[in-house]
Amino acid sequence: MIEKRHRGNFLKIMVLVVALFAMIIISFIGSEVGSGIVGSKPLSFLNVEAPKYHPAPERPFHALPITNTMITAWISIAVLGGLFFIGTRKMKLVPNGLQNFLELIVEGAANFIEDPAGEKHGRWFFSVCTTIFLFVVANAWVSLIPGFETIHINGEPLLRSANTDLNIPAALAVVSFCYVEYWGFKAKGIAYLKTFFQFGPLWQAIKLILAGNIKAGAGSLLNGVISLFAGLLEIVSHLIRMVSFTFRLFGNMTAGMILVMIMIFLVPWVLPSLFYGMEAFFGFVQAMIFGGLTLGFACAAVMEEE
Amino acid sequence: MEIWTTVAKLIGAGLAMGLGAIGPGVGIGLLGMGAMNALGRNPEARGAIMTNMILGIAFAEAVAIYALVVAILLIFVA
Numbered sequence: 001m002i003e004k005r006h007r008g009n010f011l012k013i014m015v016l017v018v019a020l021f022a023m024i025i026i027s028f029i030g031s032e033v034g035s036g037i038v039g040s041k042p043l044s045f046l047n048v049e050a051p052k053y054h055p056a057p058e059r060p061f062h063a064l065p066i067t068n069t070m071i072t073a074w075i076s077i078a079v080l081g082g083l084f085f086i087g088t089r090k091m092k093l094v095p096n097g098l099q100n101f102l103e104l105i106v107e108g109a110a111n112f113i114e115d116p117a118g119e120k121h122g123r124w125f126f127s128v129c130t131t132i133f134l135f136v137v138a139n140a141w142v143s144l145i146p147g148f149e150t151i152h153i154n155g156e157p158l159l160r161s162a163n164t165d166l167n168i169p170a171a172l173a174v175v176s177f178c179y180v181e182y183w184g185f186k187a188k189g190i191a192y193l194k195t196f197f198q199f200g201p202l203w204q205a206i207k208l209i210l211a212g213n214i215k216a217g218a219g220s221l222l223n224g225v226i227s228l229f230a231g232l233l234e235i236v237s238h239l240i241r242m243v244s245f246t247f248r249l250f251g252n253m254t255a256g257m258i259l260v261m262i263m264i265f266l267v268p269w270v271l272p273s274l275f276y277g278m279e280a281f282f283g284f285v286q287a288m289i290f291g292g293l294t295l296g297f298a299c300a301a302v303m304e305e306e
Numbered sequence: 307m308e309i310w311t312t313v314a315k316l317i318g319a320g321l322a323m324g325l326g327a328i329g330p331g332v333g334i335g336l337l338g339m340g341a342m343n344a345l346g347r348n349p350e351a352r353g354a355i356m357t358n359m360i361l362g363i364a365f366a367e368a369v370a371i372y373a374l375v376v377a378i379l380l381i382f383v384a
Contacts, residue, residue: 055382244368251371254378285364292361 020270027269034266046268051261053254057165058156068157069165076138076162109133112292117299121187125298128179132172133291139163140253140283144276163253163286166246173245176294177238184301192301198231200224241297245290252286315384319377326373333366 028034030043032050057067087098095103109130114122142148143161151158162168184192194200202224208217256279263272341359345352 053378053382055378244372247372247375248368251375252368255371255374258378285360289361289364 023269024267024271028267031266031268048265048268051258051265053258053261055166057160057167060153060156060158062154067165068160069162069168072142072159073139073162073168075159076135076142079142080134080138105134106130109291113295117295117302121183121299121302124183124186125295128175129291129295129298132176132294133287136163136172136249136287136290137284139168140287141280143257144280144283161253161257163249163283164257166250169249170242170246172249172290173242176245176290176297177242180294180297180301181238183298187302195301196231196235198227201227245293249286249290252282256282315380319380322373322380323377326376327370330366330370333369334363337362337366 027046029038029040030046031048032042035042057069059066060068060071083098084102087102091099110122110126113126113129117125139162143159143163148159148161149157181192184195201220205217205220205224208220211217256275260272260275260279263275337359341355344355348355
């Protein structure tokens with residue numbers, strides 16, 4: 001009895017798998033590239049436009065300097081704002097529904113941040129890191145809604161994933177950089193500059209030389225020069241961070257967009273949905289990395305030296 | 307003359323992506339190896355190993371993404 005039911009389920013799954021594979025193969029053979037390989041005629045209902053990629057965001061309203069990525073960013077801001085407004089309008093002590101979900105997010109982020117940063121500094125970092133994370137993940141997931149890039153106005157797409165515009169990751173990177181330096185000054189005061197300008201060892205060496213102890217002074221002179229140079233390198237590394245932040249997010253999201261476009265062109269059915277799932281996961285991971293790296297650099301900036 | 311510019315662009319883009327993917331490939335392989343070793347020694351720490359491995363892989367992958375950005379710039383912008 002039980003065995004029979006199992007066999008029925010197994011049969012259903014097998015039929016489903018075979019049907020999906022058949023759809024993949026048919027759509028591959030019917031599409032433009034596949035039909036060229038096999039030597040058949042492309043099927044008319046599988047005719048997908050060849051993928052075109054424009055690095056710069058388009059302007060759907062020609063006169064207004066509003067790009068389509070800006071509109072998407074506004075949409076994701078509105079979605080986040082609306083979600084949190086509705087969820088926290090009637091707050092209850094025992095949460096349910098949306099409020100429960102939002103508390104899950106906020107509590108998870110708070111735990112994630114307080115773990116390395118401690119309670120005092122964690123409270124400083126919480127709002128900025130969590131906002132960056134939520135904004136990036138909202139940008140990534142809003143653009144995965146089916147039909148997102150198909151609306152056209154004046155021949156240009158009205159919407160485009162906000163993270164695929166270099167300006168938005170760059171803006172986030174600058175915000176993250178400014179906040180890290182601000183927290184550094186807030187935690188250590190003017191002594192934070194010692195991270196960048198390490199005159200201490202050099203000064204000691206000069207003092208030793210002036211005191212007449214030339215042999216010991218010359219030894220520590222090299223040490224002083226090296227630590228001065230290390231401080232200058234620290235400045236460069238803080239600035240380079242912005243570039244690497246920007247290109248990491250921009251590159252990942254753009255690569256995902258192009259990958260999905262190419263998969264839709266090659267195999268129009270079934271297979272692109274797998275890549276959609278992967279994109280959802282990568283959007284989350286990249287958002288976590290952006291927020292988490294800001295957190296890590298902030299922790300490094302406020303850390304007390306031994 | 308024009309065609310040689312295009313040829314140079316395409317070869318440069320292909321080389322940038324192909325050579326740029328070697329390092330991250332090795333790096334991701336090492337990360338996976340480390341994670342598997344850790345998992346074999348301590349199967350209970352599955353969750354923590356998984357999270358950290360994915361974070362590490364994302365960092366290693368970022369280098370390949372830089373190469374991809376260079377390739378895209380070469381083809382579409384330069």
